[in-house]
Amino acid sequence: MAGVSLKCGDCGALLKSVEEAQEHAELTSHSNFSESTEAVLNLVCSSCGKPCRSKTETDLHAKRTGHAEFLDKTLEAATPISLEVPKQDTFESNDVDAASASNQPEEMVVPEVDKKLLEELETMGFSTARATRALHFSGNNSLEAAVNWVVEHENDPDSDQMPLVPANAKVDAPKPLLTPEEMKLKAQELRDRARKKKDEEEKRMEREREKERIRVGKELLEAKRIEEENERKRLLALRKAEKEEEKRAREKIRQKLEEDKAERRRKLGLPAEEPGAAKPATPAVEERKSSLPVRPATKAEQMRECLRSLKQNHRDDDAKVKRAFQTLLTYIGNVAKNPSEEKFRKIRVTNPSFQERVGAFTGGIEFLELCGFEKIDSNEFLFLPRDKVDLTVLNSAGSELDSAIKNPYFGVL
Known part of the structure; x- marks a missing residue:
């Protein structure tokens, strides 16, 4: 093809x-x-x-x-493409035929032009090569035709190159000249025409550049709008996913609370709640409580309830509650490991560190009292007598504290 x-x-x-x-x-x-x-x-x-x-x-x-x-x-x-390069400068057809028919390279010389016209063009400020070229290609018959040719071909890449023609090319006879005043007027006209053409070209280019700037600006604004719209959709999708994740987390917490509640009722000896059963009125609850035996809460259950109350009373400061639990665990652990050391069994209540970590929390001192500590010296100290050190109670306290620290759902209900 x-x-x-x-x-x-x-x-x-x-x-x-x-x-x-x-x-x-x-x-x-x-x-x-x-x-x-x-x-x-x-x-x-x-x-x-x-x-x-x-x-x-x-x-x-x-x-x-x-x-x-x-x-x-x-x-x-689609049409077959022509690979012939168009010719820029042409001579007479008979000259071309003669040159192509000759087997020997033809001698090329600078064409002869009217010397007076050439001098006048040089006086107007044109180079010898440009003036010669203008006279040759304009017919070598008038200054006006040469000047017009210069204006029309001022941007040609070879405008300042000396033209060459075959040695046997014919040259027309010189034509009449312009007066000095006419030459000045023609030169001024040439300059004005060139300046006007240049100004028009600059204005056209400026309009094109302004159109391009407007087009690019609109495309940038559109791209920015699309990017912002995509970002907004992405944020909405992200928020929706976060809400769904939060909903699933709340459902898991609710199920865990229901399980903990059922476990506590079982340990307290209460019957399990029926899911669809309506809550009875207050008189009915009192009558049911009076008809059922209630098992006394064990020491461990009392400790667990004390820790749960402490966490619920200070639910907005989970980090400090966790630190209080860890401090209580340290006190209990020191006594359990060194029951004979009085320094581990005696705590100054007014100590700033104790107050900051445990004393400032409702239920902190009560938990130590459940472990066997007693207030002495006008409530200035908490003291655990050696004969009242019960390792079973201390171990239970340690287990409850460890569970409260590690269980993320502890005290939520």
Whole structure:
């Protein structure tokens, strides 16, 4: 299949003609081009008819206009590509035929131009090469034609190169000159025209840059809005997941509380509650209590209830409650390990450290009294006599304290 495009080997861009390849090379400095059978995309907007040559162009067009339908006319526009480079400067057809027919390289010389016209152009500030080139390609017959040629070709890359022609090329005869006043006026006109053209080009470029800035600004705002919307959705989903997790945690705690409550009723000798049974009125409760024997609470149960009350009374400061439990466990452990040491069996109630860790909590001193400690010396000390040291009671106290410290649901009910 014949090639329908030129492909840049450096960046992969597809180009429709040799001219486009030359422009691409000037802009990017890429020089590796090859003929390709892959056609340049031609996606035409169904709404406004704008042609787009890539998916990126269609996306940008859709964002700016809201048009979403495009017709693929790539195959309709695909034609075999011509690899011939267009000629910039042409001579007379008979000169070209003569040069091509000759087997020997033809001698090239600087064309002869009107010397007076050349001097006038140099007086106006043009270089010799540019003036010679202007006279040669404008017909070498008038200063005005040469000046117009300079204006039209001032951006040509070879405008300051001396032109060359075959040695046998014909040169027209010189034409009349302009007066000095006319030359000044023509030079001023040339400068004004060049300045005006430059100003118009700068204004056009500024408008293009402003349009591009507006377009980029809108795209950035849209991207920011989409990002904020996605972040808001993510936060909502995260909060919903947190609420569901919190709900499941509360349900687990409630089930654990129900189990603890049932266990305490069992230990106290009370019948288990029926899930669907309604709570009886106060007289009925009193009558039921009077008809059932109540087993006295053991020392361990009293200690557990004392610790539970302590935690419930100070539920807003869980860290200090845990420290109080650990301090009580230290006191009980020291006495159990060294029952003969009086220093472990005597605690100054007014001691600041004791007050901060245990004494300031309702139920802290009561727990020590359940372990056998007694207030002496006008309630200044808590003292456990040697003959009242009961290791069984101390071990039970230690077990209750350890359970209160390790069980996260202790005292919640």
